Amino acid sequence: MPAKKMNRMELLAELAGTLKGYRLKTAGNIGSGIASEAFTLLSAGISAYMVALALQGTLDESSNKLFILLAFSILGFAVFRYLESLLSHDVAFHILVDYRVKLYSAFEKICPDILLNSKSGQLSVTLMNDVEILEWFFGHTVGSIVATLAIVLGILGFLAWLHPLLSLVMIISMAVIFTIPFLLKGTADKQGLLNRYKLGDANSVTLEGLNGVKEILALNYKERYKQKNDAFMEQLTDSQVDYTKRQGKEGGLLLTAAGVAAIAINITAILLVLHGKLSLEWFAVVGTTIWLAFNPVLALCDKARSFGIIFASATRVSDILHAQPLVKDTGRDIPVAAIKPYIDFDHVSFRYKNAGQNAVSDVSFQIRAGELIAFVGESGAGKTTCTNLLMRLWDVSEGSIRIGGHDLRALSLHTVHSVISAVLQDVYMFNVSIMENIRLGNPAAADGQVIEAAKQAQAHTFICDFEDGYNTIAGERGAQLSGGQRQRIAIARAILTNAPILIFDEAVSNLDTKSEMEIQHTLRALAQKRTIVMVAHRLSTIAIADKLIVFENGQVVQTGTHEELISKDGCYRKLVASQLQKN
Numbered sequence: 001m002p003a004k005k006m007n008r009m010e011l012l013a014e015l016a017g018t019l020k021g022y023r024l025k026t027a028g029n030i031g032s033g034i035a036s037e038a039f040t041l042l043s044a045g046i047s048a049y050m051v052a053l054a055l056q057g058t059l060d061e062s063s064n065k066l067f068i069l070l071a072f073s074i075l076g077f078a079v080f081r082y083l084e085s086l087l088s089h090d091v092a093f094h095i096l097v098d099y100r101v102k103l104y105s106a107f108e109k110i111c112p113d114i115l116l117n118s119k120s121g122q123l124s125v126t127l128m129n130d131v132e133i134l135e136w137f138f139g140h141t142v143g144s145i146v147a148t149l150a151i152v153l154g155i156l157g158f159l160a161w162l163h164p165l166l167s168l169v170m171i172i173s174m175a176v177i178f179t180i181p182f183l184l185k186g187t188a189d190k191q192g193l194l195n196r197y198k199l200g201d202a203n204s205v206t207l208e209g210l211n212g213v214k215e216i217l218a219l220n221y222k223e224r225y226k227q228k229n230d231a232f233m234e235q236l237t238d239s240q241v242d243y244t245k246r247q248g249k250e251g252g253l254l255l256t257a258a259g260v261a262a263i264a265i266n267i268t269a270i271l272l273v274l275h276g277k278l279s280l281e282w283f284a285v286v287g288t289t290i291w292l293a294f295n296p297v298l299a300l301c302d303k304a305r306s307f308g309i310i311f312a313s314a315t316r317v318s319d320i321l322h323a324q325p326l327v328k329d330t331g332r333d334i335p336v337a338a339i340k341p342y343i344d345f346d347h348v349s350f351r352y353k354n355a356g357q358n359a360v361s362d363v364s365f366q367i368r369a370g371e372l373i374a375f376v377g378e379s380g381a382g383k384t385t386c387t388n389l390l391m392r393l394w395d396v397s398e399g400s401i402r403i404g405g406h407d408l409r410a411l412s413l414h415t416v417h418s419v420i421s422a423v424l425q426d427v428y429m430f431n432v433s434i435m436e437n438i439r440l441g442n443p444a445a446a447d448g449q450v451i452e453a454a455k456q457a458q459a460h461t462f463i464c465d466f467e468d469g470y471n472t473i474a475g476e477r478g479a480q481l482s483g484g485q486r487q488r489i490a491i492a493r494a495i496l497t498n499a500p501i502l503i504f505d506e507a508v509s510n511l512d513t514k515s516e517m518e519i520q521h522t523l524r525a526l527a528q529k530r531t532i533v534m535v536a537h538r539l540s541t542i543a544i545a546d547k548l549i550v551f552e553n554g555q556v557v558q559t560g561t562h563e564e565l566i567s568k569d570g571c572y573r574k575l576v577a578s579q580l581q582k583n
């Protein structure tokens with residue numbers, strides 16, 4: 001699915017690329033970072049210089065200038081630290097919003113492939129947490145990398161000005177300090193990625209527990225689910241503890257290296273004083289500020305210790321952003337009115353990714369405009385696969401599907417989804433009012449049109465029975481509505497879209513006989529103006545169809561009306577007999 005794995009430099013380039021739209025603020029952030037660090041060092045340096053003068057008894061009135069400079073540095077430090085924090089977070093939070101929007105549209109493009117191949121917990125971690133982690137990078141890292149490098153160069157210049165030997169010791173120290181995170185980078189990356197995946201796995205199990213709570217209770221799966229949950233949480237904790245241990249070791253190593261470096265520079269400075277190459281005031285400045293000078297360097301290395309997680313998150317985000325959709329949207333837009341709603345399946349074969357055999361093979365049939373067709377067959381026979389191919393969730397492996405004579409691949413996805421609307425078994429209700437849930441079919445529809453669609457879908461009466469009528473909040477996943485009610489709301493949505501082809505995946509278990517009859521009545525009425533393809537799971541539904549297409553083992557084995565097919569000795573008659581037996 002991902003285009004290719006990126007290395008750290010490529011990831012950095014990609015992350016830095018997102019700053020393009022925020023050049024001015026980023027420059028302000030970096031400038032403020034450099035200024036605030038410089039003012040910190042300046043304040044400490046001036047203080048040390050004045051203390052050294054005082055100790056030598058040479059602090060007199062002419063030193064007032066130093067007091068003013070000190071006050072100015074302290075003020076400068078405060079102002080620029082504030083600006084740095086403000087600008088870095090301003091940029092970071094705007095970029096996070098950009099990322100979230102880009103990620104969601106990338107995610108939509110690669111659906112449903114990504115849904116079938118990833119756990120929902122992993123996806124939610126990427127869509128929410130991984131993006132959040134990038135805030136560290138944009139808010140706390142980008143600016144400080146540049147600011148620290150500038151400060152290091154400034155200090156080197158200052159030390160070289162005092163004495164070249166001091167800058168030489170500083171260069172060697174910096175080389176050692178910066179090498180530590182690079183040496184440990186491999187482990188950091190591995191642990192970071194493992195950590196994100198363990199978090200994703202743990203989220204998946206939690207979501208499974210939430211979504212399947214009814215089954216967990218009904219099947220007495222509680223204890224086993226708890227054990228599974230505990231095992232995943234333990235693995236997550238282990239990987240987090242390992243990550244923190246490594247961070248701790250690395251931190252200790254860095255602090256030790258910085259301490260040794262500061263002592264080495266101090267000893268060099270003392271030797272220079274003893275040899276008359278450095279005055280006492282400047283020794284005081286070096287001795288005091290060198291400890292502070294290592295602070296931004298250590299802070300940067302501290303951030304580098306988190307690069308494992310930052311790059312792991314950036315990799316996961318980038319995997320989704322660069323994933324290639326299986327269905328290429330290269331067809332053209334055609335007005336819906338210009339496409340006649342007849343359908344041709346022409347020698348269609350399709351195999352799911354990684355599947356050993358075709359899900360459907362050499363399937364051919366025609367559906368005329370205005371027909372109500374039922375796909376019939378045992379479970380696994382290929383009915384849903386054909387409706388998914390018709391909606392172009394995947395492209396056929398062989399053959400072609402045409403609507404109104406146009407090959408689906410020659411039409412834009414927008415056109416295909418405007419011509420075909422689907423009512424699926426598991427209807428998703430958004431947590432807004434019923435009115436808004438129906439209006440999703442056509443956001444421009446007026447309240448009157450929504451109500452008219454609900455009437456056609458036989459939903460108006462039960463909606464009016466609710467205390468708040470159309471303003472009733474549907475509840476998460478429509479928990480407050482029965483299966484039949486949800487399906488009728490979904491039908492109302494589909495009616496509002498005005499799509500001339502409607503796919504209806506019949507719910508198996510949710511409908512009582514009354515609801516079922518009402519929905520059948522609705523579909524029959526809708527078929528007067530539309531072409532309807534119905535995946536029939538119950539034989540009782542088939543009664544309303546104009547024609548049946550019978551599937552067996554991924555192939556179409558019979559087509560005809562119920563009367564024609566029942567009179568023949570074939571798959572359909574066996575299917576009816578076996579269902580009657582089950583009932």
Ligand code: ADP
Binds near residue numbers: 352360381385
């Ligand atoms: P039906 O709708 O008639 O129950 P499907 O179209 O769902 O049948 O399934 C047809 C065949 O394709 C079955 O063998 C099923 O196991 C297989 N199949 C369905 N979905 C997938 C998938 N995502 N990956 C691999 N095989 C699949």
